[in-house]
Amino acid sequence: MAIVSLIRCAGYDPAGVDRAVQDALDRLGGIGRFVKPGNRELLKVNLLVGSPPEKAITTHPSVVRTLIRLVRSAGGVPEVGDCCGFEGPPSAGRYRAACRLSGFKQVCDEQGVELVHLSADSVEVDNPIGRAFKRFTLARRAMDADLIVNLPKLKTHGLTLFTGGVKNNFGLLPGLLKPEMHLRAQGAEGFAQMLVDLLAAVRPALTVMDAVVGMEGDGPRNGRPKQVGAVIASADPVSLDAVACQIVGIRPQMVPTTRLAHEQGVGVGDLAQIKVLGESPEALRVVGFQIPAAPEALFRATGFLRFMQGRLVAKPALRAAACEACWVCVEHCPSVALSENGKAPVFDYDKCIRCYCCQELCPHDAIRLQRPLLARLLVR
Ligand code: SF4
Ligand code: SF4
DSSP, X not given: OEEEEEEEOOSOOHHHHHHHHHHHHHTTTOGGGTOOTTOEEEEEEOOSSOOOGXXXXXXXXXXXXXXXXXXXXXXXXXXXXEOOTTOOGGGHHHHHHXXXXXXXXXXXXXXXXXXXXXXXXXXXXXOTTOSSOSEEEEXXXXXXXXXXXXXXXXXXXXXXXXXXXXXXXXXXXXXXXHHHHHHHSOHHHHHHHHHHHHHHHSOOSEEEEEEEEEEESSTTTSSEEEEEEEEEEESOHHHHHHHHHHHHTOOGGGSHHHHHHHHTTSSOOOXXXXXXXXXXXXXGOOTTOOOOSOOHHHHHHTTOOGGGHHHHSXXXXXXXXXXXXXXXXXXXXXXXXXXXXXXXEEEOTTTOOOOOHHHHHOTTOOEEEEOOHHHHHHOO
């Protein structure tokens, strides 16, 4: 039986977050079960892009501060880092700017903790038990850590429906490799299989989810903040995601990462095999939580035929009035489906693999996911 602890946490005041996280970890056996004196622990945050904490795109710095203190209390040496979506080795400055905007830099400075730029160096990691991906190129500093503490944010995701503990591992790939991976692992199923293989290759010892304020709608970047009111912790990110989904009204088996990980024995995604300690998921149930407009994962999970996907899966579309012609989307499109026309990007939908990187990474919220008419009629 997998164990997940679920603790109510109404806001981000530091004392409240300290209490909730401490309680969540105590129910798993205490921080000392995971952290050993002298060990170097990477606190792997969710830094999709630099963004103020109130936008609910990134892990809240209060949660990071609490974990830093707890790791230290057990004698560990914490460090904080991520490889965010838009950057690579040449752009350490952009990484630092993103960390400042998201509040991570301030917390690290205040606590005297190193802020690690995970994209700076990489290492090849073999993954013989992976189904589709037998080898990954991963951040060297993450691989050198004694253990990884995974700190995801509860959010929706245009491709995989939901992003939490399993998807947060994707940040261990250096920035510039992410678009390439989208090209190699296409569609919700392909991308989820890659994430499951990645979890088999690199397993965080502990996952603590910031589900105090999550994101609904067109996550993981352009959705709306939604009060959820919880901290969730587990040694199994798959179980944790299943419980988080239950709280926001998404059936765990609809989420391809959860379903595939469970089927392949990489984690436990069946709620009947998960024991929840602390609050019951029903007590924290969020009513009316909005899922993304791009339901590829949903259609797959509900058994629609593959040939229908072109008529059902959302396509990225430009909101020309919001576009600032910064070309971030063009630079990061893995299938070269976007080009510059002087004033705004142009989509080539025949080349577009519907990975939604452009929508995720556009800094001006100028790309929306447009659902075909049939999809709007079938899923409301
Ligand atoms: S246009 Fe957008 S959704 Fe399509 S392949 Fe490029 S980045 Fe992905
Ligand atoms: S759509 Fe967004 S990312 Fe692309 S050029 Fe316009 S503002 Fe930049």
